[in-house]
Amino acid sequence: MIAPNASPAGRFMIGGEAEITRLGYGSMRLTGDGIWGPPKDVEEARRVLRRLPEVGIDFIDTADSYGPYVAEDLIAEALHPYGLFIATKGGLVRYGKANGPWPIVCAPDYLRQCVQMSLRRLKVERIDLWQLHRIDPKVPRDEQFGVIREFLDQGLIRFAGLSMVTVEEIEAARRIFPVATVQNRFSLSERTSDDVVDYCEREGIGFIPYAPLASGHLAKPDSIVGELARAKGATPGQIALAWVLRRSPAMLPIFGTSRVAHLDENVAGATIELSDDEFARLDAASQKEAKSGG
Numbered sequence: 001m002i003a004p005n006a007s008p009a010g011r012f013m014i015g016g017e018a019e020i021t022r023l024g025y026g027s028m029r030l031t032g033d034g035i036w037g038p039p040k041d042v043e044e045a046r047r048v049l050r051r052l053p054e055v056g057i058d059f060i061d062t063a064d065s066y067g068p069y070v071a072e073d074l075i076a077e078a079l080h081p082y083g084l085f086i087a088t089k090g091g092l093v094r095y096g097k098a099n100g101p102w103p104i105v106c107a108p109d110y111l112r113q114c115v116q117m118s119l120r121r122l123k124v125e126r127i128d129l130w131q132l133h134r135i136d137p138k139v140p141r142d143e144q145f146g147v148i149r150e151f152l153d154q155g156l157i158r159f160a161g162l163s164m165v166t167v168e169e170i171e172a173a174r175r176i177f178p179v180a181t182v183q184n185r186f187s188l189s190e191r192t193s194d195d196v197v198d199y200c201e202r203e204g205i206g207f208i209p210y211a212p213l214a215s216g217h218l219a220k221p222d223s224i225v226g227e228l229a230r231a232k233g234a235t236p237g238q239i240a241l242a243w244v245l246r247r248s249p250a251m252l253p254i255f256g257t258s259r260v261a262h263l264d265e266n267v268a269g270a271t272i273e274l275s276d277d278e279f280a281r282l283d284a285a286s287q288k289e290a291k292s293g294g
Helices: 042-055 070-079 108-122 141-153 167-174 194-203 224-232 236-247 260-271 276-292
Strands: 011-014 018-021 024-026 059-061 085-090 127-132 157-163 179-185 206-210
Touching: 042 070, 042 260, 070 108, 085 108, 108 127, 108 141, 127 141, 127 179, 141 157, 141 167, 157 167, 167 179, 167 194, 179 194, 194 206, 224 236, 224 276, 236 260, 236 276
Parallel strands: 024 059, 059 085, 085 127, 127 157, 157 179, 179 206
Antiparallel strands: 011 018
């Protein structure tokens, strides 16, 4: 059986320098229930990670809060030394229990600790891409942006990004440090960041949509997604991925899974091609779905 390959998704230059495939892996699911503790099947999680380069995925997104720390540790254990581009995030705290809160803590000293500990867990001297997981409303944002500038200047991180932000917030951050990527929720059923996608495309900033395979009611068998899935011998998730990839050349979708079979299925979605008419129909249905609240 021929292995699927992510290469049809195309390529993107992070920060105008680091070229990656436009289909990445999100490591949140390499943890236990509630994104807490180790996964139920640690060996399968390792197999998923080791499968990534075999299917052409060279970009992994993680965060210190996944587990917490579990995903970073597993990535290092399975793949170090890396031939991959590794991105991580800091600024959210986990404590107490699986389904507990994720408080935002972005005081500069805490963010310094986040970066130092991610360096240690990932076993690197410089993080490829470090992202502020959220902007902390309790801390002046320029203080948060300033410490990110410090990380770049000190060579602790190569590129810096933001997560769950508006265009205005991106522009404010860019006055202090170069923003290489933005990671917001975006999919057929979640279009609130359309303006951010367009801004990132214009400015050469990578847009990392998380949960990109979601399609809400559009995944029903009698929907446009279901119709196209049947016509192309694909899954609804693969159709959703094809639409996301075509939405913008700045799009760098990441998907998560803890099973090799599911990984291969998602990667196969990179080969799905949409005609102009199919894309337009999906886009129109998506706009309607998003306005209705999915």
